[in-house]
Amino acid sequence: MISWMKNNPVTVRLRARLTGFADDTRGTVTVEALIMLPLLLWAYCALFTFFDAYRQTSINHKAAYTLSDMLSRETSPVTNDYLDAAQSMLGFLTRSGTERRLRVTVVRYDMDDDEHYVEWSEVRGTVSALDDATVGTWETRLPVMVDEERLVLVETWTDYDAPFNIGLNDRTISTFVFTRPRFAPQLLFDASA
Secondary structure, eight states: OHHHHHHOHHHHHHHHHHHHHHHOOTTHHHHHHHHHHHHHHHHHHHHHHHHHHHHHHHHHHHHHHHHHHHHHTOOSOEEHHHHHHHHHHHHHHHTOOSOEEEEEEEEEEETTTTEEEEEEEEEESSOOOOOHHHHTTOTTTSOOOOTTOEEEEEEEEEEEOOSSOSSOOOEEEEEEEEEOOSSSSSOOEETTO
């Protein structure tokens, strides 16, 4: 019965057409393009999004270093207007249209207690000021300091919205920068001005 199917004209024609279809290479570029184009498009969007996220993180860190350096050079007390302008400058430097949060803290180290203390802490945006209890747990985050030394701690938070939805969720980019005062022994804050 199998030999009868091999010699059957319908089977022979079917086998010839299937062989011809398998050997036909017309249209393979179109099919390959249809398969690869979505993958290439997704890869391009993913690379663009990851590059943009790293670029924005770098910009945020540079802005925080700029603010920290600016504050460390102050010889006059810092005022509320000064910190409002610093928050505006953060927005300008980061090109962030979303909410920008800024916290400026002066931290003092006491060698006798082997503790860090907050001299003053001011915030702009929806963050809370630092206190002694929080800073006391930051031995690994703060540099080695000598007795009664002070440093200016600048923290920023800006929201990042990814340009394409590739699995990288929208996130908050935060920075943590500390600088020693340069021209004065400490940075003062004047709330009355």
